[in-house]
Amino acid sequence: MKRLSTPAYLGPFSVWILLFFILPLLIIAGTSFLEKGVYGGVTGRLSLTAWRDLWNPAFLRVALSTLVLACATTVLTFGLALPTAYAIARSRYKNLLLFLVIVPFWTNFLIRIYAWIAILGNNGYLNQALLYFGWIAEPVQFLYTGTSVAAVMTYTFLPYAILPLYASIERFDFSLIEAAQDLGAGALRAHRLVLLPNIRAGITASLLFTLIPALGQYAVPQLIGGRNSFMLGNLIARELTVSRNWPLAASLSVLLTLLTTLGIVLFLRFSNGPKTLPVK
Amino acid sequence: MKRSRPWILLLLAFALVGSCGKEVPTLYVYNFTVYMPSEVLRAFEKKYGVRVVYEEYTTNEEMLTKLQSGAAGYDVVFPSGDHVSIMAKLGLLEPLDKTQLGNFSNLDAGVLSRIRFDPGNRYSMPYLMGAAGIAVNKAKVKAFEPSFTVFDRADLKGRMTLLDDMREILGAALRLKGHSVNTTNEAELLAAKKTVMGWKKNIQRFDAESFGKAFAAGEFWVVSGYAENVWKALEGNEPMKSNTVFFLPREGGSMYMDNMVILKSSRHKELAHRFLQFVHEPEVYARIAMHFQLPSVNRAADRFITNTPHYRLSDLDRFEFKEDLGPAVERYNRIWQEIRVEN
Numbered sequence: 001m002k003r004l005s006t007p008a009y010l011g012p013f014s015v016w017i018l019l020f021f022i023l024p025l026l027i028i029a030g031t032s033f034l035e036k037g038v039y040g041g042v043t044g045r046l047s048l049t050a051w052r053d054l055w056n057p058a059f060l061r062v063a064l065s066t067l068v069l070a071c072a073t074t075v076l077t078f079g080l081a082l083p084t085a086y087a088i089a090r091s092r093y094k095n096l097l098l099f100l101v102i103v104p105f106w107t108n109f110l111i112r113i114y115a116w117i118a119i120l121g122n123n124g125y126l127n128q129a130l131l132y133f134g135w136i137a138e139p140v141q142f143l144y145t146g147t148s149v150a151a152v153m154t155y156t157f158l159p160y161a162i163l164p165l166y167a168s169i170e171r172f173d174f175s176l177i178e179a180a181q182d183l184g185a186g187a188l189r190a191h192r193l194v195l196l197p198n199i200r201a202g203i204t205a206s207l208l209f210t211l212i213p214a215l216g217q218y219a220v221p222q223l224i225g226g227r228n229s230f231m232l233g234n235l236i237a238r239e240l241t242v243s244r245n246w247p248l249a250a251s252l253s254v255l256l257t258l259l260t261t262l263g264i265v266l267f268l269r270f271s272n273g274p275k276t277l278p279v280k
Numbered sequence: 281m282k283r284s285r286p287w288i289l290l291l292l293a294f295a296l297v298g299s300c301g302k303e304v305p306t307l308y309v310y311n312f313t314v315y316m317p318s319e320v321l322r323a324f325e326k327k328y329g330v331r332v333v334y335e336e337y338t339t340n341e342e343m344l345t346k347l348q349s350g351a352a353g354y355d356v357v358f359p360s361g362d363h364v365s366i367m368a369k370l371g372l373l374e375p376l377d378k379t380q381l382g383n384f385s386n387l388d389a390g391v392l393s394r395i396r397f398d399p400g401n402r403y404s405m406p407y408l409m410g411a412a413g414i415a416v417n418k419a420k421v422k423a424f425e426p427s428f429t430v431f432d433r434a435d436l437k438g439r440m441t442l443l444d445d446m447r448e449i450l451g452a453a454l455r456l457k458g459h460s461v462n463t464t465n466e467a468e469l470l471a472a473k474k475t476v477m478g479w480k481k482n483i484q485r486f487d488a489e490s491f492g493k494a495f496a497a498g499e500f501w502v503v504s505g506y507a508e509n510v511w512k513a514l515e516g517n518e519p520m521k522s523n524t525v526f527f528l529p530r531e532g533g534s535m536y537m538d539n540m541v542i543l544k545s546s547r548h549k550e551l552a553h554r555f556l557q558f559v560h561e562p563e564v565y566a567r568i569a570m571h572f573q574l575p576s577v578n579r580a581a582d583r584f585i586t587n588t589p590h591y592r593l594s595d596l597d598r599f600e601f602k603e604d605l606g607p608a609v610e611r612y613n614r615i616w617q618e619i620r621v622e623n
Contacts, residue, residue, distance in 0.1 A: 038606065038607055039344065039348075039366050039369070040345055058617065058618065058621040061621060062621055117490075121494075121497060121499050123497060123498045123499065141438055141484070144485045222489075226484060226485050227483055230620060230621060238617075238620075240345065241342055242341050242613075243613040244341065244344075245613070
């Protein structure tokens with residue numbers, strides 16, 4: 001059989017990307033340069049107002065707190081995911097454990113968030129337990145704070161961080177660690193110098209799979225955020241629906257996309273540099 | 281020949297589906313979430329041998345955004361007063377044919393005379409009216425003033441929520457100082473902002489979605505919101521229910537009228553008129569008013585209403601309808617955004 005030519009391979013993918021990624025992005029970018037209609041929508045006239053309105057210290061503050069919250073979530077998620085993935089990859093019950101990582105997906109995302117409301121509330125299970133053991137005298141306000149937003153986002157993204165890490169650790173040849181130890185490295189040093197560089201792809205994927213959705217998060221701060229847990233996603237939704245300022249929602253979206261892209265580019269630049277001896 | 285057969289089958293299937301759709305006329309109703317008892321919809325279907333498709337939205341803004349971005353096919357929509365004006369200005373509404381709506385004569389003349397958003401009810405027929413108030417957990421808050429000033433209390437810090445709704449909350453702050461909830465005066469609005477920023481220090485969050493549930497769970501002791509949401513969340517929770525007080529603030533505030541309108545793009549205008557007329561049949565409207573325990577605006581329905589509403593029509597005398605502010609809404613948007621983002 002004749003080999004298919006390159007366009008045949010790339011064609012469907014390119015069309016998909018063009019239709020469902022590039023085109024919508026262009027529409028959003030285009031909208032940001034139009035004049036807003038009084039009751040939503042846009043008039044046909046060109047205008048830079050939406051971009052001028054972006055230079056607002058309030059938005060800058062929201063962008064900054066979004067960045068902080070997303071980074072905190074990423075660090076927290078990765079800190080939990082790495083040991084978990086390692087344990088799973090080394091375990092005899094791999095399949096069972098992997099299955100357990102995926103099980104929560106059987107329940108709808110919103111229902112899982114409501115479950116967290118039941119756990120973290122002032123009269124929730126966590127506070128009741130702490131009160132029962134006498135560790136606290138008054139219920140602690142866990143829910144509706146920035147901390148609860150970061151915690152629940154961590155919970156949400158954990159499986160996405162574990163799976164790529166697991167995949168790369170699973171492929172790693174652990175006899176290399178033994179070799180390193182035979183050559184005099186301590187266990188910690190062997191893992192740091194031999195394991196980590198070899199699973200770099202998995203680490204990158206897991207960090208990005210957390211950071212990107214965290215930056216664009218909307219539902220979690222909306223449902224369990226406090227009076228100041230306002231992220232860029234919420235701001236965009238508000239401008240689009242409540243304030244009916246479509247161009248501003250569009251320019252904020254473009255800002256978020258740029259912020260995310262910049263993050264990825266910087267991240268890939270730093271994570272691709274040569275680190276240690278190449279190990280084959 | 282062989283290849284074309286699936287296409288023929290597909291065409292046949294479409295033809296079948298198409299003909300099924302034609303047999304039963306269908307009315308597409310677009311309304312707030314659970315804002316009409318399904319028994320009323322079923323009764324209408326039975327009476328006229330039609331089908332009603334009921335779709336839902338959570339806010340006026342969401343509804344308008346969807347209609348503007350091209351959602352089509354709806355016949356009857358339930359916008360609040362200010363959105364009736366907006367939709368009329370945008371040319372989305374069909375003028376009502378009053379000759380088909382004899383039940384207008386059942387409506388409370390006093391209520392109709394207060395309507396500014398649609399003079400003479402050219403486009404809209406009132407459905408239900410009400411106002412947001414404040415629910416208080418008496419077991420935790422022994423004494424309180426029936427006013428929005430309760431949000432000034434630092435001793436309740438972290439135990440209160442305010443509606444995430446700029447017109448409601450700024451309206452409450454404006455009213456507290458004796459101003460109109462529809463003011464466009466910058467100084468009055470800035471004073472209102474200051475009031476709300478003071479409240480913000482004491483609340484845990486702005487919430488327009490789950491305040492009822494959170495209140496019922498004991499999470500918060502003082503929440504601003506709608507009576508029907510609060511009491512609905514308290515159903516089956518007798519101890520909590522007996523500890524709950526719901527009041528409309530003594531200083532008044534903004535109130536709403538939700539209305540039925542027919543879209544210009546509707547393809548079933550006659551059936552839509554019949555639906556509006558049906559809703560205001562005395563016994564039908566009584567069922568609706570009793571279901572939500574909201575004050576009836578249909579005087580002919582009163583004698584069929586056997587339960588007590590959460591508040592009476594006369595309680596709303598000190599409240600003011602929210603009107604469309606036109607371009608001046610920008611000021612509200614800006615101030616509300618500052619409130620949400622500043623610390």
